Amino acid sequence: MGATTGPLNEDLLDQLKKIDTPTIANALELMEIRPRTEGFMRPEIRSISAVTETHIGYAVTGVISARHKSPNALERRDYYEAIEAIPTPRMVVLHDLDYPATIGSYWGEIQGNIALGLGCVGAVTDGGVRDLKEAEEMGFP
Structure with missing residues (x-):
């Protein structure tokens, strides 16, 4: 497919927050954007945090590794x-190249504060996470 319509307006983002993730995933499968196994x-x-509300954001993707520094x-x-x-709201999504043998924790209080300041509403990672108490206090899931 590949085409994009640009950032969604706030009304549509609010409507999407009311729909659970599996329902959105099922709708995307019907669009045949990618194989159903991905x-x-x-x-x-x-x-790992006490998430009490739905968060929605444009994915800011990246990879991390404590084991090896990438030349890129x-x-x-x-x-x-x-x-x-990336348009706001933003959701940080990081893949840890060291997974499942994660040896470091990139995501914590400092990265959470920076992300909040940059308009991010949350983070998803398969890497190590620390400073959970501080993240909860600052309201960053």
Whole structure:
């Protein structure tokens, strides 16, 4: 497919928040954008914070690794600019290349505060996460 309509208006985003993820996934499958065997998370990925409301955002995707530095790694300023290039609201989605042998924790209080400041509403990762108490206090799921 490949075509995009641009950012959704706030009304539509609010309407999408009322629909559960499986229903949206089922609708996307009907559009045949990708194979039905793609686009879902492994069962071991679960919420580790007390999420009490639905969050919706444009995915800001990336990969992380504590084991190996990529020659293509972005400098912090470039990383932040890449986040800002995505429409709001934003949801950080990070894949840990070290998974399942994760040896570090990229996501914590500092990255959460930075993400909040950059208009992000949450984060999803298969990597290590720390500072859960602080994340809850700042309201970042």
